[in-house]
Amino acid sequence: MGEVEFNNENVMKCLCTGCPVQGTSECVKGKIQKMQEMMAEDIDIATVIGPEDVPGLYCASGEASCTDLYYHEECQCPECPVFKENELADGKTVGYYCRDGKAD
Numbered sequence: 001m002g003e004v005e006f007n008n009e010n011v012m013k014c015l016c017t018g019c020p021v022q023g024t025s026e027c028v029k030g031k032i033q034k035m036q037e038m039m040a041e042d043i044d045i046a047t048v049i050g051p052e053d054v055p056g057l058y059c060a061s062g063e064a065s066c067t068d069l070y071y072h073e074e075c076q077c078p079e080c081p082v083f084k085e086n087e088l089a090d091g092k093t094v095g096y097y098c099r100d101g102k103a104d
């Protein structure tokens with residue numbers, strides 16, 4: 001298990017944008033819209049916007065900058081390819097990286 005890399009490939013694999021924990025967040029909605037606009041222009045988003053602008057890949061970037069998340073819903077991380085590839089199930093923090101900080 002190593003540190004998860006904050007890169008475009010992992011942003012694409014991340015399941016956070018479809019996670020119910022973020023489903024009702026207006027703050028997240030705004031960030032997703034901005035990201036989609038960038039992706040439509042075929043820009044490598046991980047290089048042009050910082051982790052605070054990506055509402056996901058929290059296992060690499062740490063706690064969410066949005067504060068209106070609903071943590072009573074279920075974290076999707078265990079289903080995510082990034083989670084499996086980096087063996088995050090063996091870490092101290094397992095899932096809910098948006099709340100508890102990056103994978104360790």
Ligand code: SF4
Nearest residue numbers: 016019075076097098
């Ligand atoms: S880290 Fe887990 S709980 Fe947080 S948004 Fe991503 S999938 Fe959902």
Ligand code: SF4
Nearest residue numbers: 014015058059077080
């Ligand atoms: S393990 Fe969770 S936070 Fe990390 S990329 Fe996958 S869904 Fe996103």
